[in-house]
Amino acid sequence: MKKIFFILVLIFTFNTFALVQDSLKNKWIPSLVTNIGFNQVAFSNWVKGGENSIAWSILANFSYNNTSDLWTYKNSLKGLFGRSKIGSGNYITTDNDLYIENLVSYNVGWAVSPYLSNSIRTQITKGYDYKSSPTKQISDLFDPGYITQTLGFTFDKYPNIITRLGIGLQEVFTNKFIQYTDNATTTDVEKFKFETGIESVTDFDFKIDDNIIYKSKLRLFSQFKSLDIWDVRFDNIIAAKISKLISVNFNFLAIYEKAQSPKTQIKEGLQVGFVFNIL
Template identity: 25%
Template sequence: MKQILLIAAFTFICLAGYSQATPPKDTTKFWTIHGQNTFLINQSSFSNWAAGGVNSVAANIVLDYDFNYKKGVWSWDNKAIAGYGLSKQNGTGWRKNDDRIILNSLLGRQASKYWLYTFYMNFQTQFTKGYNYDALGNRTLISAPFAPANLTFGPGFAYKKSDNFRINISPAAARITIVQNDSLSSIGSFGVTPGKKSLFEFGASLDAYYKVNLVENISFENILKLYSNYLKTPGNIYMDYTANIFMKVNKLVTVNAGLELISDPNTKVPVQSNGVTEYHSLLQVKQIFGAGVTYKF
């Protein structure tokens, strides 16, 4: 409960700060700044329920900001996302269900009406340590802050119809995976050579974004990232796909549902088989659903 109270307090401070402070006017008109703070909570409770069930509670906070610049033929789009969430079921204690820091930057020069020459950068890591739990509740460390941290960058070209539909392709993209945690780097987590703290890859990447209004007050957002490493098994493509549905109840209250699928050849998770722990590269799936408060500006 302490963790949920801390998340709720942080959200309240963010909302209060934005509602009371008047941002300075952008006299240049070149910058467009907007974003949203979202606090979601969901809860299930059962008492003498014939079909059975497990009491649970979860809370998530997501901060999502855009800083976009446009002047003449030049544009610079930046997005920062920070998300963290906790969930609890009877007998398991608190465990995180979301933990991410994402920074995206796309510098573009207009080539034609919808096409741009670009240089892009993407950085991702997390706030806290992550664990894998077995049936007995024993945990194994599988991730940590800057373990991994992924930095991808490179030149390319983009098709941008609007802020809600864009595709960027980089045929010469570098990807650096950082594993700063000693215990994880020593076993070669996330594809690094055991004992090393980083992995360099060079290949091609694709980043796509599409958001559409399905009906009034309901929007559907799609985010896709693909990467192929020229230097080693280019056929083993890294894929990260996120689908979000936002259902607006009123100015502040929303119902959000999210699904994320990750296929990463460099990430192997522990799997118990006949009492033996084996490591496999598996499809990673994350689902989040909840109702809460969203403040946009």
Template identity: 25%
Template structure:
């Protein structure tokens, strides 16, 4: 978790205000006629981004590189009577190859989030959410000699779940508040004593407050902005510290199959790292919707 010093508070408030302004600035659409509500909306999206550079007798110098990132996003939205069920899978993996250094991991992520809601008023639902988050392969800190392992498959792995209240304006705009969220952290024997798990143990349990927000909009023709925000505070271990994760995905549509993609991903989590975690990805690649379906 990250200590709430003044700099952090200002940054957190700024992110929260930006997210709030974006939510409140969504234009209200006047319905001219009542249209049927889809029972199922399914969208599966595959993205492949490739980068390559090669040098031969280049006076300015340079290093041959090959890099590729594969991302799969899968969204399931279900509505029937007062029930609402949203499930989102986000998974990706990327590698780069540098001459004389070999392969380096550039992306490694698996996240499954499912949220069940029972409608209580126009936009409010009683809710229950489950979130699973981990990575596929071992990661290293290459600044150390020899290189130091910092993560592994299912180590850490996070399982969070709990009841709450969901405010949902649409499939592209919602906020879930879960004040009694249980979180289990799993590590293997190599990483025992890290990620908030006590030395000699492989699991840790926390209970806290969780807020998750999602907002996606077209900011202009063929330009889509997606915002994902998660805030967590552990009641059992330094509740004044706050975990914060924010991801922004900006997509520029070139044509039906090609898009330019920019991802900015920021994490504050003192159990995983005492410093700000930051990841940025930029590239032009193939975008393919492999499963797109709407049923009534």
């Protein structure tokens, strides 16, 4: 049921923006950038030690934006998936993330503009805990999945930074991995959790040099019933374009969500790959 709901949300979202495009098709700006990274090491009769290895990852960034005198529409999708293998071992998943965000704001002539946003966060496919023995699956597509709707005000008067603050409604969906939604104080098994609170999102985009850019997104969310506890997602990327087709990316992601783990989760990765500006 949760996957059907997820698909319906996607269909509704993109059909809605397709209708807007038909009425203002000359003002919509699509963008699709993909990055493919690959690493491989092989040995034959090598006496100094080592092991064959292979790793690859794919990053896709899609945006579809429109700005007029009164209305601003921003739609983005970021997907990241990667796998690696060492020696005769099995492939393991190293990256597995999907983030969709849709936002509409209205210019009323104030310093801030009212906005409405919707975001979807989940995994692309199955996720595993490779430290456990045997390997244990801990997530899947929309298991858990997060959908957040926010109504508030955004400040976007500077080209490099956009920040917004609003009242957020967050739904958490699970199927098998109910540890993200189940309330341990009740006897029932909850696979759905509804939260209300405050959400803040700040986007920063800075050009360090002609071919180097730094982008970050800081998201904070706290429930009204526990304003002393905040969920934090701090996503950073530094991208350097070496040539028209080759780039170097460094990504640093820090997440703190008490419902997932009492400790801060950190992921960093360095990738050299091919860049394709499709749109």
